[in-house]
Every structure is written in C-alpha cells, then in structure tokens.
Amino acid sequence: MSSASEVVNPSFDWSVEARFALYYAPSRDSGWWQAGCEWLGGDVESGVSCTPPQPASLIRKVSELTTAPRRYGWHGTLVAPFRLADGVTPRGVLDDARGWALQQESFSLPVEAATLGDFVALRPVAPEGEAAMRELASGALRTLGGLRATPSAADQARRLAAPLTPRQRALLIEWGYPYVFDEFRFHMTLSSSLDVADERAALVAWWHARIAELGPLVVDSAALFVEPAPGEPFVLWQRLPFQAGRVGQS
Incomplete structure (x- = not known):
C-alpha cells in the first residue's frame, strides 16, 4: 500500500469510469480494522483475504x-462514490481531501450493532455521536462535491425512480446522493x-459482544476508496490522517 506521501499507486489500473469515495475506515493497526476485515473476508488496503468468524x-x-458489503470493503460512508468531472484528476481529489482532513x-465514537431495515450495521450509540459524524460528512461533501461529474440523464432518471422523499430528491439532484x-x-x-x-438478531447479538471487547471507534482519519471500473471491488487508495487533536467521547 502506498504511503500518505505518495500520490497514486501505479499498480491500480483505473478506467475513465472509476469512482472515488471518501469513507471512514478504522486505523490499520486498530482492532476494529482487523475485526471488520475478518468479518467481510478481506482487507481492501492490502488485498489479503481473511477467514470470517x-x-x-x-x-x-x-x-x-455479507456479499453486498464485501465489495465495498470495511467502511462507513462520508462521501458516496462519484465519478470525476471533466478536468478533475485523482491528484486533485487527493489534494482536496487531504487538505480537508x-x-x-x-x-471517540461509541457504537452499537442494530438492524437498519433488513440489514445489520454499526451505528452511533448517542445523538451526539450521530451529530459529530453528520458534521464530518457534511464538511467533506462540501469540499469534494464540486469534483463530481454530472450524472447522465439516464442515470439521474434511474436514481429518481427510487422511493424518495421530496427532500431526498432535491439532495440527489444537487449533490448526487439523497x-x-x-x-x-x-x-x-x-x-x-x-x-x-x-439471522439479523444473531448478527446483532454476536456484534454486541464483540463491541464490548473492541470499545469505541476512534475517528482519527478518513480514507479515499476507489472502484477501478464499474462493478469491481473497491480498494483503499489513500489514508488521510486528521490533525493531532483531543480524542474524547463524542
């Protein structure tokens, strides 16, 4: 994996249809990164496969x-995947994202396992944690939103056909994601x-015990992920450390 000072890992063969995303990913040396990668069966930073528990x-x-989340890797979305606008380069995305970070x-973000609709996920325990992550994601989107390519008319129509509220439709049109x-x-x-x-209840119960061992997430960085070509698994391209700061309960 390339270091934070490098710009592009030349081993990545990205198509013009590549998509970029800004995600939260636990630090590589943390128990949370190991636990999540093992659960999904692979480390999208190193490319090493893992055996799930x-x-x-x-x-x-x-x-x-875990077929669906496995393709995206262990993460929490801050800025959803987007294609680059004309004239925008991966270096430009990296520079802007790094400056924001x-x-x-x-x-620190205490989390719990919960059923969200028909899937299971980690989510913040307290409203304060939810608000902290929302503020983080909103700032990131304002920083990177201008780098996003305008969706095609067909893609826009497909997305708008989904069951969305008027507010979500407006956000989709302006920001590319509802x-x-x-x-x-x-x-x-x-x-x-x-x-x-x-099955959902069994996963929640298993992760409840695992969370007790791992403790809160530490939100001390973000990461740029890339989908090299449509339908391919995402890879973790660059980690973006936050400035040194106090780590406290959110």
Missing part, C-alpha cells in the same frame, strides 16, 4: 450473509439484505 448461532456461513480533529446533510445517518454495514429476522 462463524457464530454458532448462524446456520449459514458469514460469507453468504488536516482541518479535522480526532474523536442521504446527505440532514438526511445523513452514519453506519458501517455488516450484512447484505437479510429476509430472516433470526
């Missing part, structure tokens, strides 16, 4: 329950959509 309460293998302070600013809810996805309630 297998809770005794599950009939199906974890790998069968250096203005952020680190903080769940931003006041509609943003930070989460780290732990499963695909699961129809069986018992």
Whole structure:
C-alpha cells in the first residue's frame, strides 16, 4: 500500500469510469480494522483475504450473509462514490481531501450493532455521536462535491425512480446522493439484505459482544476508496490522517 506521501499507486489500473469515495475506515493497526476485515473476508488496503468468524448461532456461513458489503470493503460512508468531472484528476481529489482532513480533529465514537431495515450495521450509540459524524460528512461533501461529474440523464432518471422523499430528491439532484446533510445517518454495514429476522438478531447479538471487547471507534482519519471500473471491488487508495487533536467521547 502506498504511503500518505505518495500520490497514486501505479499498480491500480483505473478506467475513465472509476469512482472515488471518501469513507471512514478504522486505523490499520486498530482492532476494529482487523475485526471488520475478518468479518467481510478481506482487507481492501492490502488485498489479503481473511477467514470470517462463524457464530454458532448462524446456520449459514458469514460469507453468504455479507456479499453486498464485501465489495465495498470495511467502511462507513462520508462521501458516496462519484465519478470525476471533466478536468478533475485523482491528484486533485487527493489534494482536496487531504487538505480537508488536516482541518479535522480526532474523536471517540461509541457504537452499537442494530438492524437498519433488513440489514445489520454499526451505528452511533448517542445523538451526539450521530451529530459529530453528520458534521464530518457534511464538511467533506462540501469540499469534494464540486469534483463530481454530472450524472447522465439516464442515470439521474434511474436514481429518481427510487422511493424518495421530496427532500431526498432535491439532495440527489444537487449533490448526487439523497442521504446527505440532514438526511445523513452514519453506519458501517455488516450484512447484505437479510429476509430472516433470526439471522439479523444473531448478527446483532454476536456484534454486541464483540463491541464490548473492541470499545469505541476512534475517528482519527478518513480514507479515499476507489472502484477501478464499474462493478469491481473497491480498494483503499489513500489514508488521510486528521490533525493531532483531543480524542474524547463524542
């Protein structure tokens, strides 16, 4: 993996259709990074595969329950994936994202496992943590939003066909994604959509015990992820450390 001082890892062969995203990813040397990568079966920074744990309460293998989040890697979205506008380069994205990151302070984020709709995810325990992540994501979007390519008419129509509120439709048109600013809810996805309630409950219970061991997330950096070509797995391209700051409860 390239270091923070390098610009582009030349081993990445990105197409003109590559998408970039700004995510929260736990620090590489943290227990949270190891736990999440093991759960999803792979480290998208190193490219190393992992063997997921297998809770005794599950009939199906974890790998069968995590197909959707596995392609994106272990993360929580701050700025959703976007293609670059004409004239915007990966270097430009990196420079702007790094400048934003250096203005952020680190903080601690207590989390819990919960069912969100028909999938399981980590989410902030307290409203204060939710607000801190919303503020972080909103600032990042304002920084990077101008680098996003305008969606095609067909893509825009497809996205607008989804069941959205008027507010979400307006955000989608202006910012390319409906769940931003006041509609943003930070989460780290732990499963695909699961129809069986018992499976969702078993995952929540297993992660409840795991969270007790791992403690709060430390939000001390962000990371640029790249989808090299449509449909390919995302890779973690660059980590973006925040400035040195107090780490306290959010």
